[in-house]
Amino acid sequence: MAERSHAGGGMTRRQTLRLLGAAALAAAVGTGCRETAGPGPKSSVFVAKASGYDADLGDILRRGLAELGVSREELAGKRVLLKPNLVEPHAGAGHINTHPLVVRAAAEAFLAGGAASVLVAEGAGHRRDALLVLEESGLGEVLASEGLAFTDLNSGPVHLARNLGGVSKLGDLWLPEALAKVDLVVSVAKMKTHHWAGATLSMKNLFGVMPGAVYGWPKNVLHFAGIEPSILDIAATVRPGFAIVDGIVGMEGDGPIMGDPVAAGVLVMGRSCLAVDASCCRVMGIDPSRLGYLRGADGRLGTIDAARIEQRGEALAAVRRDFVLLDYVPAQHGIRLAS
Amino acid sequence: MDHDALKPYFAALRERTRPDGACALTPDGEPRPDATAWAAMALHAAGLAPEAVAAARAALARLQAADGRVPLLPGRPEAAWPTVLAMAAWLPDPAYDGRVRAGAAWLLGHPGATWKKDPNGIFGHDPSIKGWNWIEGTHSWVEPTSQAVLVLAALPEPPAGLGPALDEAARLLLDRQLPDGGWNYGNTRVFQNMLLPIPECTGHALAALAGRAGREAVTRSLAYLSGPDCAAATPLCATWRAFGLGAWDAAGPDILENLAVALGRQQRYGPYDTPLLAQLLAAAASRGRFADIVRRSAHG
Numbered sequence: 094m095a096e097r098s099h100a101g102g103g104m105t106r107r108q109t110l111r112l113l114g115a116a117a118l119a120a121a122v123g124t125g126c127r128e129t130a131g132p133g134p135k136s137s138v139f140v141a142k143a144s145g146y147d148a149d150l151g152d153i154l155r156r157g158l159a160e161l162g163v164s165r166e167e168l169a170g171k172r173v174l175l176k177p178n179l180v181e182p183h184a185g186a187g188h189i190n191t192h193p194l195v196v197r198a199a200a201e202a203f204l205a206g207g208a209a210s211v212l213v214a215e216g217a218g219h220r221r222d223a224l225l226v227l228e229e230s231g232l233g234e235v236l237a238s239e240g241l242a243f244t245d246l247n248s249g250p251v252h253l254a255r256n257l258g259g260v261s262k263l264g265d266l267w268l269p270e271a272l273a274k275v276d277l278v279v280s281v282a283k284m285k286t287h288h289w290a291g292a293t294l295s296m297k298n299l300f301g302v303m304p305g306a307v308y309g310w311p312k313n314v315l316h317f318a319g320i321e322p323s324i325l326d327i328a329a330t331v332r333p334g335f336a337i338v339d340g341i342v343g344m345e346g347d348g349p350i351m352g353d354p355v356a357a358g359v360l361v362m363g364r365s366c367l368a369v370d371a372s373c374c375r376v377m378g379i380d381p382s383r384l385g386y387l388r389g390a391d392g393r394l395g396t397i398d399a400a401r402i403e404q405r406g407e408a409l410a411a412v413r414r415d416f417v418l419l420d421y422v423p424a425q426h427g428i429r430l431a432s
Numbered sequence: 433m434d435h436d437a438l439k440p441y442f443a444a445l446r447e448r449t450r451p452d453g454a455c456a457l458t459p460d461g462e463p464r465p466d467a468t469a470w471a472a473m474a475l476h477a478a479g480l481a482p483e484a485v486a487a488a489r490a491a492l493a494r495l496q497a498a499d500g501r502v503p504l505l506p507g508r509p510e511a512a513w514p515t516v517l518a519m520a521a522w523l524p525d526p527a528y529d530g531r532v533r534a535g536a537a538w539l540l541g542h543p544g545a546t547w548k549k550d551p552n553g554i555f556g557h558d559p560s561i562k563g564w565n566w567i568e569g570t571h572s573w574v575e576p577t578s579q580a581v582l583v584l585a586a587l588p589e590p591p592a593g594l595g596p597a598l599d600e601a602a603r604l605l606l607d608r609q610l611p612d613g614g615w616n617y618g619n620t621r622v623f624q625n626m627l628l629p630i631p632e633c634t635g636h637a638l639a640a641l642a643g644r645a646g647r648e649a650v651t652r653s654l655a656y657l658s659g660p661d662c663a664a665a666t667p668l669c670a671t672w673r674a675f676g677l678g679a680w681d682a683a684g685p686d687i688l689e690n691l692a693v694a695l696g697r698q699q700r701y702g703p704y705d706t707p708l709l710a711q712l713l714a715a716a717a718s719r720g721r722f723a724d725i726v727r728r729s730a731h732g
Contacts, residue, residue, distance in 0.1 A: 181616075181628075181630075183628050184661070219616065219617050219630070220617075220630060220632075221575070221632060221668055222631075222632050222666050222667060222668035222669050224666040224667060224697075224701055225631070225632075225664050225666040225668065225669045228664055228666060229664075233701075237700060245705075248457075248705055248707075249457070249458075249705075250457065250461060250462065251505070253507060267505075267508060288622070288623060305566075306466075306504055306511065307504065307505070307508055307511050307567075308567065309565065309566035309567045309570055309573070310566060310573070310575070310617055311573075311617055313565070313566070313567065313570035313571055313573070314510075314567050314569075314570060316570075317545075317569065317570055347622075347623055347624070347625050350627065350628070351622075351625035351627065419623075421623060421624065422623060
C-alpha cells in the first residue's frame with residue numbers, strides 16, 4: 094500500500110493525452126532534462142565496473158565526469174545537492190539504500206571538479222526520523238567524517254513551483270526550498286527492481302524530494318495521483334542535471350524494500366536521468382521501453398533509444414546481469430530485455 | 433532525569449517563539465503550526481512560561497479554518513495533519529473548548545480513504561477500516577491515526593460518534609500490527625513479504641492503544657520497542673519510544689535517559705527543528721506520559 098493506492102500506478106488515457114500535449118510543448122520550449130529529444134545531440138552515459146565499495150569510487154566518478162565532458166569551468170562555483178535513495182533504511186539491509194561511500198565519492202568528485210559546495214538531502218519515503226535514517230543507513234557517520242551537511246527534505250520550508258510536466262493531477266508542486274538554493278541537483282540513486290514501477294533508478298528516486306509534510310509518509314498523494322505520471326511531473330519540474338546510480342550491490346525481486354541483494358558491480362552516470370535509467374535497465378536485463386514512465390518520458394525528457402545513447406566506459410553487454418523479476422508482480426511482467 | 437539538564441533546551445525553544453506566539457520551525461526560520469503546537473505542549477508539560485503557552489494557543493487559533501482544520505500552509509489545506517496537534521495544545525485550557533470541538537468535528541468527518549478488502553489481494557491489511565491520514569483524501573496510516581486517538585480520547589466533552597470512531601481506529605492499529613511485533617507506517621504484507629517495523633511508528637501505536645487493547649495483544653510490540661532495535665538516541669525514535677512504553681508503565685530510567693542523550697546529540701547534528709526539539713522535551717517533562725500533556729490541569 095505504501096507504494097500505490099487503489100487508484101493504481103499507471104497512466105490513464107487522459108494522462109496519456111496530456112503527455113502527448115506536454116511533449117509537443119516540451120519540443121517547442123525545451124522543457125525537461127538537460128539533454129532533450131529530437132534529432133539533436135545524443136545522450137552520453139558512462140558505465141564503470143566496481144567490484145565492491147572498497148574500490149576507489151572517487152576516482153571512478155571523477156573519470157566519469159571527465160568522460161562525460163563535465164568541465165571544471167562548468168562546475169566552478171556551483172552549489173550541488175546530492176539526493177541519495179534512503180527510502181526506508183533498516184540496519185543490516187544496505188542494499189535498500191544508496192551506499193554511503195557512493196555518496197561520499199560523489200561529493201568528492203564534484204568538489205574536486207570545482208563545485209563550491211555539496212549538500213546531501215533526502216526526504217525518506219517511509220520514515221520521519223531523518224536522523225535515524227542517517228544512522229541506520231550508515232550515511233550519518235560518513236557525513237560527519239567528511240563534514241558534509243544534510244537537509245531533511247520532508248520537513249523543511251517549501252515553496253510552490255509550476256508543474257512543468259502537467260501529466261498527473263498533482264497540479265503545481267510543493268518543493269523544498271533547499272532545491273531552489275542550489276545550482277545542480279544530482280540524483281544519486283540505487284539500482285533496484287520495483288514492485289509498482291518495474292525498476293527504481295534516478296527518476297523514481299526523485300519521489301524523495303517531495304516533502305512528506307505536504308505529501309505524507311508514505312507520499313500517498315503521489316500514489317493516488319499515479320506513480321508513473323507523478324515521476325514524469327517531478328522529473329520535468331526538478332530537472333536534475335546529473336544522475337549517478339549505485340549498482341555495485343543492487344536489489345532484485347521484491348524491491349524497493351524487501352528484495353534480495355544482487356552484486357551487479359557497476360556505477361552508471363550521465364547528464365540525462367532518462368538515458369542513465371535506460372542504460373541501467375539494460376544492465377539489469379530490463380527493456381526500458383516496457384516501463385511506462387520511461388516510455389512516457391522518451392522524446393520529452395531525453396531518449397531511451399539505445400542508438401541515441403552513446404555508451405562510454407564499459408559496454409553494456411559486458412556488465413549485463415539479469416535481475417530477478419517476479420511472476421507475481423504485475424509491474425515486472427513482460428519487461429525482460431531480449432538477449 | 434535531571435530537570436536542570438533540560439533548561440538550556442527549553443531556553444533554546446523559548447528563543448524560537450515570536451511575540452505573536454507562533455514558533456519558528458528552525459532557529460532562524462518562519463513559524464509553522466506544528467512547531468507552535470509542539471512548543472506549547474512541551475512548555476505546558478514542564479509547567480514553564482504560561483504566557484508563552486497562552487500566546488502559542490492563540491497563534492494556533494488564528495490559523496484554524498472555518499471548517500475546524502488547522503492546515504500546514506494556507507495554500508495547502510489538504511495537509512491538515514497539524515489539526516490534531518493544535519487540539520492537543522488547546523486541550524488543557526477550557527477557553528479553547530470550542531476550537532477543540534471544531535477540530536474534532538473536522539477529524540470525525542474526514543477519516544482516511546477506504547476500500548473493500550480483497551481476500552486474494554496483494555496487501556495484508558484491511559483497507560476498509562477507518563482511521564486518519566496525513567493528507568486529506570489519502571489512506572489511513574499508523575501515526576496520524578494514533579495521534580488522533582490520543583487527542584480525541586482526551587476530549588472533555590466527547591461528541592456523538594466518537595466512541596465507535598475510536599474503537600474502529602484501535603481496530604485499524606491492531607490490524608496493521610506486524611506478526612512479529614511492531615508497526616511501520618501502516619503496511620503489513622505486500623505481495624509475499626511481511627514488511628519491517630519502525631520504532632517511532634510502534635511508539636505511536638502503543639501509546640494510542642493503551643487502555644484500548646489488552647497487553648497480550650501487543651506483547652511482541654512492547655518487546656520490540658523496549659529492545660535494542662529501538663534504542664537509537666534520535667529525536668522521534670527516543671520520543672515515541674518513551675511515549676509508547678510510558679503508556680504501558682514500561683518507560684524505565686534508561687528509556688527516559690535516552691531522551692537526554694538525544695537532546696545532547698544536537699552537538700553532532702546541529703540544532704533540531706522545533707517539532708523534534710519540542711517533542712523530546714515534552715516526552716522528558718512528562719516522563720513519557722502523553723496523556724498528561726493533554727490533560728486539563730491546574731496550570732492549564
